[in-house]
Amino acid sequence: MRTAVAMILATMIAIPLAAQDGAPPAPYAYRQLDDPAQEAVAQELMETLRCLKCQSQSIADSDASMAGDMRHQVRIRIAAGDSPEEIRRWLMDRYGDYVSYEPVMSATTWPLFAIPALLVVIAGLLFWRRFRRRA
Structure with missing residues (x-):
């Protein structure tokens, strides 16, 4: 009886964890913006933002799912008209100063x-x- 309960609990914990890894990437994680000028601005900004999972790569270089989500956020905010500094500030407010390769006093x-x-x-x-x- 205890073994069955333990297996049910383990399954209840494992299923949500497995589902998170199988989630599809954000639409703009691996797709560039249609406007080349906006994509260039987004790419330049992504080179200066650190992947929080890899910690040694920029979000432009990382294959981590979190970096893909951050690339998506950068691209949709650029397309919406936000400036790179507004996006950097938003990401720093959300993830902390560590996300930026450009230190702020x-x-x-x-x-x-x-x-x-x-x-x-x-x-x-x-x-x-x-x-x-x-x-």
């Missing part, structure tokens, strides 16, 4: 920009002080 990321500069200044002062004593 904000209240949470300013230390990433300031600390390297501070370390260079400190190293310069230490070298200056050390060589000044010898002279």
Whole structure:
């Protein structure tokens, strides 16, 4: 009896997971826009957005289903007249700053920009002080 219940529960969990992988891709995941100028803008933007599943590829290069969905969103928003920066901002609001290869200085990321500069200044002062004593 317990084995049958365990198998039923396992089946109930496995079926939705299997169905998610079999979903068809979004219409514009692998199809370009009809307008070559709009497709060029979309392609340029997609090169600067990171695939959240692969994390080492842009959404233009990735074959992950999530990247396909993001390509679809970029293309339909370009076709609707949104600017690349509006689309980037929307994706960053939705997925976080990590989605963009172009870092943005904000209240949470300013230390990433300031600390390297501070370390260079400190190293310069230490070298200056050390060589000044010898002279």
